[in-house]
Amino acid sequence: MTDTHNWQPASWRNFTALQQPAYPDDGALKSVQAEVSKLPPLVTSSEILALKQQLAQAQEGKSFLLQGGDCAENFNDCESGLISNRLKVLLQMSLVLVHGLRMPVVRVGRFAGQYAKPRSADMETRDGVTLPSYRGDFINGPEFTEAARIPDPRRMVKGHARSAMTMNFVRSLIDGGFADLHHPEYWDLGWVSQSPQSEQYRKLVQSVGDAIRFMETISGEAAHNVNRTEFYTSHEALLLPYEEAVTRQVPRQTGWFNLSTHYPWIGMRTAQMDGAHIEYFRGIANPIGVKISPSVTDEHIKRLCETLNPDNEPGRLTLIHRLGAGNVEKQLPRLIRAVQSTGAQVLWVCDPMHGNTESTSNGYKTRRFDNIKSELESSFDVHAAEGSHLGGAHLELTGENVTECMGGARDLGELDLERAYLSSVDPRLNYEQSLEIAMSIVHKHRSLR
Ligand code: PEP
Ligand code: CO
Numbered sequence: 275m276t277d278t279h280n281w282q283p284a285s286w287r288n289f290t291a292l293q294q295p296a297y298p299d300d301g302a303l304k305s306v307q308a309e310v311s312k313l314p315p316l317v318t319s320s321e322i323l324a325l326k327q328q329l330a331q332a333q334e335g336k337s338f339l340l341q342g343g344d345c346a347e348n349f350n351d352c353e354s355g356l357i358s359n360r361l362k363v364l365l366q367m368s369l370v371l372v373h374g375l376r377m378p379v380v381r382v383g384r385f386a387g388q389y390a391k392p393r394s395a396d397m398e399t400r401d402g403v404t405l406p407s408y409r410g411d412f413i414n415g416p417e418f419t420e421a422a423r424i425p426d427p428r429r430m431v432k433g434h435a436r437s438a439m440t441m442n443f444v445r446s447l448i449d450g451g452f453a454d455l456h457h458p459e460y461w462d463l464g465w466v467s468q469s470p471q472s473e474q475y476r477k478l479v480q481s482v483g484d485a486i487r488f489m490e491t492i493s494g495e496a497a498h499n500v501n502r503t504e505f506y507t508s509h510e511a512l513l514l515p516y517e518e519a520v521t522r523q524v525p526r527q528t529g530w531f532n533l534s535t536h537y538p539w540i541g542m543r544t545a546q547m548d549g550a551h552i553e554y555f556r557g558i559a560n561p562i563g564v565k566i567s568p569s570v571t572d573e574h575i576k577r578l579c580e581t582l583n584p585d586n587e588p589g590r591l592t593l594i595h596r597l598g599a600g601n602v603e604k605q606l607p608r609l610i611r612a613v614q615s616t617g618a619q620v621l622w623v624c625d626p627m628h629g630n631t632e633s634t635s636n637g638y639k640t641r642r643f644d645n646i647k648s649e650l651e652s653s654f655d656v657h658a659a660e661g662s663h664l665g666g667a668h669l670e671l672t673g674e675n676v677t678e679c680m681g682g683a684r685d686l687g688e689l690d691l692e693r694a695y696l697s698s699v700d701p702r703l704n705y706e707q708s709l710e711i712a713m714s715i716v717h718k719h720r721s722l723r
Pocket of ligand 2: 345346628670699700
């Protein structure tokens, strides 16, 4: 159990908090915080502790974490079709992984609270007008007007409600079984024939279908009744006044829980040892993640382990490396060795998205499928070579047929990006590219066995 001596949900206020909005009215902020702190939580402590145990299994190499969703949710996208398609692609990917890796998959969405974004500049100037940068729907609006850009604390209440609606719908879909999902006959697999690996992918899909039919025959039950799927949520816990307001004590449990999400993470830009985010995260009992960029030193990663998981509790700490395809072989070995030298137990996860962002000549922020795939594959190799193992993948994806990342089986190019680029922040894998990544993980994992 984390030592919460000298810690309170508000003790982050004694440290430097980066990436926070400047709210114009402190009284309004305080009254929103008081309101949020009374609203029902979005998750329970027993779910949080169950997830921690499952992550402990992944840490031991007995299961695999699939974490995915939008870079940023926005309030307008809190809509049934988008939510169910995102859940669908994640569940289909997880079936591919369960079958191909021969181990359970822990499913975690980047949703129901992924509303706050770090930005490289506090202000944005257009045509001589300077306004606060857009920091996510939790904080302000994307439109370039003063009304939209001045941070408004009421948005926290709206975001909390949107998160609750998202959770509620996800829970109902899962309880209802989402029946046809288990059957690859109903998946959109037209892209498979376009892939250079089409033969292999076709066989994989076929054997997933065979396995499910076999299980249904043996048990006399539909697949979704045999194995009730669990789904957990995560978001970057960036906006500390909100996170403070959703941090509670729970009867018959020790410690403090962030009850807005199961599995919050600290972003790359706010992982400073002396910063407010580390102070906040140190005191909560949730399983937590930290993004690890190439600039993290050996000393820094050791201190993250010490401070965030002083008792070396299994499942507590996930290190999500996002190094870029070109950096993995150079940077990952030293990071793994630094952690090993302390004896710290962590779950290692690869985010192959954020180190591979680039801009095209026609002005789109994009990522190449081959770089994403290559960062994942190299990460598997480096962990294996260092006597460690990669326990999961953290992806930005959507269930829609967007054109934001280049490449994949249909080989999307620069000109395709114009067709359906919908992300307001980072480029996401589309439905097909997401399934293809799941299949490529299986292929890679098999080659290591
Ligand atoms: C993100 O996950 O959307 C993000 C901003 O990542 P990072 O903190 O790794 O840059
Ligand atoms: Co992102």
